[in-house]
Amino acid sequence: MVKSTLGADGGPDAPASPLEIALLALTAENADLRLRLAEAQEHCIEMAVDAGALQTEIDALRAELAARASGVR
Structure with a gap:
């Protein structure tokens, strides 16, 4: 801790x-x-949320593709 004293003039x-x-x-x-660091952590959280949303979309598209592929055969 920095310790300082003040003179009579307040300086x-x-x-x-x-x-x-x-x-x-x-x-x-x-x-x-x-x-x-706090800003970087906030960006990481935002990217994780976006990644989760993208993964959900990818899973839905894969399921749709698999359903179409099994219906074609």
């Missing part, structure tokens, strides 16, 4: 150390990566 007492700057940068990058 920081001292400039952030390189370690604090690196920690803030990593925190921002982590937040961005979490957001991108």
Whole structure:
């Protein structure tokens, strides 16, 4: 956790150390990566739903084809 103190004017007492700057940068990058992961997971769910619908359609078409093929013979 980044600890800072405020001066009398409400601003920081001292400039952030390189370690604090690196920690803030990593925190921002982590937040961005979490957001991108959530978006990718949402896309995966949408694709899974679409794949299920397509599989249902394929199964129906195969059944129809099999019914027609057995009726022709």
